[in-house]
Amino acid sequence: MNFIIDATVKAVKQLYQADITPADVSLQETRKEFEGQVTIVTFPFTKVSRKSPEQTGAEIGEYLKNQLKEVSAFNVIKGFLNISISNTYWVEQLYQVITTDDFAIFKPNGKKVMVEYSSPNTNKPLHLGHVRNNLLGYSVAKILDAAGYEVIKANLVNDRGIHICKSMLAWQKWGNGETPESTKEKGDHLVGKYYVIFDKEYKKQIEELKAIGQTEEEAKKNAPLIKEAQEMLLKWEAGDDAVIDLWQTMNGWVYEGFGETYKKLGVAFDKFYYESNTYLLGKDIVEEGLASGVFFKKDDGSVWIDLTEDGLDQKLVLRADSTSVYITQDMGTAQLKYDDFGMDESIYVVGNEQDYHFKVLFLILQKLGKTWARGLFHLSYGMVDLPSGKMKSREGTVVDADDLIVEMETTAKQVTEALGKINDFSEEEKTQLYHTIGMGALKYFLLKVDPKKRLLFDPNESVDFQGHTGPFIQYTHARIKSVLNRATITGVDTEPSELAPEERDLIVTLTQFPEIITQAAIAYNPGTIANYVYELAKAYNKFYHEHSILQAEDELVKQFRLQLSVASAKVISRGMNMLGIEVPERM
C-alpha cells in the first residue's frame, strides 16, 4: 500500500504546495461498515489545505483516482477518505505476490540472535509455568527465524545447588534404591518426589526444634536435614566421588524425563549450558570492574556496584569470601555466550519476578563497557496462576506439565470421537491427531495472550476447542485440505469477472502476513501471529460459507477460488508453525 502513501504525498504537494513525508500519511484499514479497503485520515492535511476535512479528502481522493489506475472509487465521510482499490489489483496481489514461493519469506538479515528459555531446575518436574516459558521461547525463536534472523535456541540448565542436594539426600535416606526402571516412574517425577519428601521431613524437624524452644529462624538453620544438605553441597563442590556419582545418576534420570516432555511440547534447543560448568564464571569480570572503577570493595572484602544514580540500589557482585552470587554467575555466562556465538541480540525468556535482576545485570554489563550489552533483552512474562493461588512445587500445588498434556489429549480424543469424522484412521493416526489437536488447543491458549499479562488457568474448566482457539484454526486448515483433495488445480491464473467481498477481504488479509511477521518479531510477541491467523481463518470460513468452490459458476472462478484456498492453507500453516502448532490434513 506504499504506492497510495507516495501518491498522497504528491497530491498534497500538487494541490496545496506543501511538503509532507510518507510518515505524515496515516493509512489504515477501512472499517467494515464503509465502502473501500484503505482509509486516509485527512485531518492532518487541513492545516496546509486550509479547507474542511471533507473537501480536503474529496480533492485528494479525486487526485488519487485520476493518477492511480488501482484506485477505482473513493468516498469521504467526516474527514475520512475511504479508497476502493480495483479488483484487478487484488487479483494480481493473489497471483503475483501471495502465491509465489517467496511470499512472506524474509531474506537473511545478517543478524544473529540467541533465545534462552526453559532453564529448568533438575530437582523437580516441569509444571504449567515452565510450559508457558517453553512455548513462548520456542515461538519467539520461530518468529525471529521467519523474520530473517539466524537463531540459536539455548537452555541454561540449573543443575547444581542446595535444592538438588535436597532431592539427593532424601533419596539416599528414604529411597530404598528406587530407580525409574524399578518404579516405572518418569525420572524427573521420581526425583521431584524426593524433593517433596525432603521438604516434609525438614518441616517436621523444624516443628520439633520449635517445640523445644527454638525460634522459627533458628529451627530452620539448625535442622539436621538442612545441615546435611549443606554438607553435601560442599562435598559436591569439593568433587567428592560418591556425591558426584549420585548427582550424575539422578540428573540423568531427570534429563531423560525432561527430554520426553520437551518432545511432547515440540520444543528443541541448539545449545545447552549447565550451571555446574558456569557457576564459577564471572570472577574475572569482577576483577575487570574493580580495575576500571565500576565496582568497589568494602572493608570486609566484598565487592559492590553503586547503582543509586540510576535509581537502583547498591548491589553485591562478590561475597567477602570471594564466592559468587547469582549475578556474578550471570555476568560470566553472558560473556561466555557472547564469546561462543557473537550474537547481535540475546533474549532471556524469564518470568517477571526477575525483572529487577535483569535490569541490574544489563546495566552492569553496559557500565563495564560491553558493547554487546545493548543487545540484551529480558522477555518478561507473567505468572500462571491457579484459582487457588500461586503454584508451589514444594507443596505439590502445581499443574504438572505431563499430566496437563495427557489431559489435553484425552479431551481432544473425546471431542473428536463424538464427531466421528475420522473413523477410518488407524490407531496410530488417531493418537497422533489427538496429540496435535490437544497441544494445538493448549499452545494457542497460552500464546494468544500478551506475554506480559499474568494468566489464570482453571484446571477444572477445560481449554476450549471452539471459537477463538487452536482447534478452530486447525479445523479451518483441515477443511481447506478436504476441498483441495477433491479438485484439480490447473495452475493457470484466472481472473473472475466479479470479485465477491468475501474473496477480496480474504486477499486483503493474506497480503498483511509479512507485515504481521515483522511486527511480531519487533515486539517478541507470538500473540500478534496468533490473533492474525485467527482473523485469517475467520475470513476463510466466511468466504467458504458464502461461496461454493467446487460448484463455482464456471471453471475460471473455480480455479481462482482454489488458488485462494491453497494460499490460505499455506499462510495458516506457516503462521501456526511459528507458534509451534501443527495443522492436520483431516480432523
Place this chain on the structure above:
RNA sequence: GGUCCCAUAGCUCAGCUGGAUAGAGCAACUGAUUUCUAAUCAGUAGGUCUCAGGUUCGAAUCCUGAUGGGAUCACCA
C-alpha cells in the same frame, strides 16, 4: 515505604507508533446442514475502556495523580 508490571462486555482476551458508532471468543437466546468437514456460518443481547485531571481538531491509546491487583527491593537461584 521505593521501583516495576497489570486494569477494556458476566468470563477469557484483541485493539495501545492518537482517528469514524471500542472488537472477538465463551456463556445466554434465535436462525442456517438433501449442496465442498456445522470443531462452521449469520443474528440478538451485553460497555462510565478502574477513577480524576491534562495535552489535542480528536484519547481505550500519550502525560500527571489516585484506587485496586501482582511482582520485586537477599551475601537464595
